Amino acid sequence: MDQTILIDENGKRTDGRSIDELRDVKITIGVIKNADGSAFIEFGKNKIIVAVYGPREVHPKHMALPDRCVLRCRYHMSPFSTDTRKNPAPSRREVEISKVMREALEPAIMLEDYPRAAIDVFVEVLQADGGSRCAGIAAASVALADAGVNMRDLVAACAAGKVNDKIVLDINDIEDKEGSADMPVAYLPNLEQITLLQLDGILNESQFDECIEKAIQGCKKVYEIQRKALIEKYFGNDLPDGEEKELEENKEN
Amino acid sequence: MFDLITNGKRLDGRNLEDTRDLQIEVDIIKKADGSAKVKLGNSEVIAGIKVETGEPFEGLENKGALIVTAEILPIASPYIEPGPPDEETIELARVVDRGIRESKMVDLDKLVLIPGKIVYTIFVDCSIINADGNLFDATSYAVVAALLSSKLPIFEIHDGKVVDTGKKQEPPITTIPISITSIRIGNNIILDPTAEEEVCMESRITITTNSNGEYTAIQKGSTGYFTLEQIKFVAQTARIKTETIRTKLKELIK
Numbered sequence A: 001m002d003q004t005i006l007i008d009e010n011g012k013r014t015d016g017r018s019i020d021e022l023r024d025v026k027i028t029i030g031v032i033k034n035a036d037g038s039a040f041i042e043f044g045k046n047k048i049i050v051a052v053y054g055p056r057e058v059h060p061k062h063m064a065l066p067d068r069c070v071l072r073c074r075y076h077m078s079p080f081s082t083d084t085r086k087n088p089a090p091s092r093r094e095v096e097i098s099k100v101m102r103e104a105l106e107p108a109i110m111l112e113d114y115p116r117a118a119i120d121v122f123v124e125v126l127q128a129d130g131g132s133r134c135a136g137i138a139a140a141s142v143a144l145a146d147a148g149v150n151m152r153d154l155v156a157a158c159a160a161g162k163v164n165d166k167i168v169l170d171i172n173d174i175e176d177k178e179g180s181a182d183m184p185v186a187y188l189p190n191l192e193q194i195t196l197l198q199l200d201g202i203l204n205e206s207q208f209d210e211c212i213e214k215a216i217q218g219c220k221k222v223y224e225i226q227r228k229a230l231i232e233k234y235f236g237n238d239l240p241d242g243e244e245k246e247l248e249e250n251k252e253n
Numbered sequence B: 001m002f003d004l005i006t007n008g009k010r011l012d013g014r015n016l017e018d019t020r021d022l023q024i025e026v027d028i029i030k031k032a033d034g035s036a037k038v039k040l041g042n043s044e045v046i047a048g049i050k051v052e053t054g055e056p057f058e059g060l061e062n063k064g065a066l067i068v069t070a071e072i073l074p075i076a077s078p079y080i081e082p083g084p085p086d087e088e089t090i091e092l093a094r095v096v097d098r099g100i101r102e103s104k105m106v107d108l109d110k111l112v113l114i115p116g117k118i119v120y121t122i123f124v125d126c127s128i129i130n131a132d133g134n135l136f137d138a139t140s141y142a143v144v145a146a147l148l149s150s151k152l153p154i155f156e157i158h159d160g161k162v163v164d165t166g167k168k169q170e171p172p173i174t175t176i177p178i179s180i181t182s183i184r185i186g187n188n189i190i191l192d193p194t195a196e197e198e199v200c201m202e203s204r205i206t207i208t209t210n211s212n213g214e215y216t217a218i219q220k221g222s223t224g225y226f227t228l229e230q231i232k233f234v235a236q237t238a239r240i241k242t243e244t245i246r247t248k249l250k251e252l253i254k
Helices: A092-108 A132-146 A173-178 A205-235 A243-252 B002-006 B087-102 B135-148 B195-199 B228-253
Strands: A025-029 A037-043 A046-057 A070-077 A117-127 A156-163 A166-169 A181-188 A193-203 B022-026 B034-040 B043-054 B065-072 B112-114 B118-130 B152-158 B161-169 B178-185 B188-191 B203-209 B215-221
Touching (some): A025 A132, A070 A092, A092 A117, A132 A181, A193 A205, A193 B087, B002 B188, B065 B087, B065 B135, B087 B118, B135 B178, B135 B203, B178 B195, B188 B228, B203 B228
Parallel strands (some): A070 A117
Antiparallel strands (some): A025 A037, A156 A166, A181 A193, B034 B043, B112 B118, B178 B203, B203 B215
16 A cells, blocks of 8 residues: 555564554653743654743733633744755644644643633754654643643653554654554543644554554553653652552553 | 424424535636625525645645634624634634645645745635534535535746746545534434534534545544544544535536
8 A cells, every 4th residue: 555665574664663563662861941931851852942931921911711720832943853844834734733842732731720810831852753743732832730730640642553554653754644643542541541642644444543543552652751751850859658569560461 | 493303304394314405506616717696495505716826835845825703704603703703613614625625625835936936825714603503514515515616826937036927727636525514412413403403512523535435534523522423423424415405516626
């Protein structure tokens, strides 16, 4: 179906992963000194910085809401982040991604705790690989937690897709371009709520079920990495009681 | 409204999974290469097709170009103001575009004049003239109807120049993508929401399927969530509901 061989006879993908394997994910917290919360995520070759400002006063003032906080989100790609230079002006794609990101994060934030205020989330893609919106959401939710914003859950995000007629986890740039389906998902792991779901590409009924379930499994893996990054930042090596044991157990799984 | 929906009823008397009456007229704009006016309940959309030639998209050098745009005209509702497109309108145009594009409804491989240099460019521009909810589906049906009923001009290359032969051809259609939009209010899922119902929605989802019943595009929207069970339910419902709408659209090609 696809012209390029993206999975070889040993079941390995172009970057050496198996079909259920996540790319290497690394999250560093507190990378922007001026921000109230920030995170840097390396998700495969994606390099994304997220800064959170707020809760703070709303400008322009008429945007303020009397009963809850305004959440604003800007997803932006640096001109040097892609193969050919990207025009720095916000594209229609970036406007749409900013919107779906905001909608993916909003259910997790207790906006009612900050009436008449605003929280701004700035997502800057420094280097883009496939799946930058998912990586951006994962980093943004960690940055929000770092800013001390009251949250119901972290938002984990991961894509699954179809490549050479197989459903695979976390598709990269080549698989996105040459593969036949891409489904990014954002998920609140403790509340079991799906807050972002998009699909482009063709999936039949059983592939659809397999794909969404695989993406949710991926989200759960990303969640563990987010959680670990936060624990390391705030507790260092002195983990609170019980956490150390739990982390070990998760590692074994 | 919440109480009504919890009891399985809606303000306009529909059941939760009923879609509104759909009326389609085609060939309403003679200057366009294809056109359609769709009424979905009180939501009304006009789609018009103009075909030109141009350079192919980067990375898709051997394919024709298909561009879907949408504009919610200021005549459509008291809440719309003229000006550059806002987030909602950009999302609308991109979701409709994705539904058509990802289903590969138009075989773009057949719309190339000089590979890598000159290809057919099909513009499908949509004007929303009355907005009463579920603009995603109304616009999508208008685009599909306009494409199905279109006659594309035949261009040829003579001495390196593009010449319009004055002849017409049928568009290379491979499948009919149909989108179904549902929203969640409380724990209830309702299909084809009106503007009034959209004000109360917590989350929205648009699912597009092709003629083989395969999923080709999905977009979740609005600030709430869905559970996995709810998503599986709307995905199933979308597959079932598309059939009557697809039949209606198929009649246009006869």
